[in-house]
Amino acid sequence: MRHCFALDLKDDPALIAEYERHHERLWPEIEASIKTQGITDMEIYRVGSRLFMIMETDETFSFEAKAAADAANPKVQEWETFVWTFQQALPMAKPGEKWMLMDRIFKL
Template identity: 60%
Template sequence: MKRYCMALDLKNDPQLIKEYEARHQQVWPEILESIKNSGIISMEIYRWENRLFMIMDTEDHFSFKEKALSDKANPIVEEWENLMWKYQQALPGTKSGEKWQLMKQIFPFSMDNYQK
């Protein structure tokens, strides 16, 4: 299993943020199917103000490149992504149109590795 953490910003508009959260309470079944079929085991999105943080656990064979190709070939996923872009904005310092940014792990702690 692999774990990825990613960040993205929402437009800093309380109404848009409320709508974005509501959309994620009723994610389209085709989107959930696409997530499952790509090798994603679990996905969680957290929000602080307009900053989003995503944790994804995936199967070992998961590939961002393959997921992107699959998404481009799926008109429903493309429709969802275009709709989400209404609420989202790129993080400072990223190229125009870039969405979720992979974060670098800087501190791993696990009780399995903790020695007293």
């Protein structure tokens, strides 16, 4: 199944460049945590300061299980705290909400 998300970066070219550099050499613990939760593929795209993430999952994936595993993983929590220094919530996000699930409105 495909899930698409959006999130903003702080509108600072130096921070955006640094954020992209960190994704060129993703921490191995983060990559492992993604792969062990039923996520089979993930891509992040950027236009300006807006990010779009496309995530492909298998039948074992669960948003609830992923959230629980992430909350219990100190390295994932460290990564999330670190990348939040570059990120900012979308204007319509609720407090504490980061990546927002997008609704598909068209498919060919």
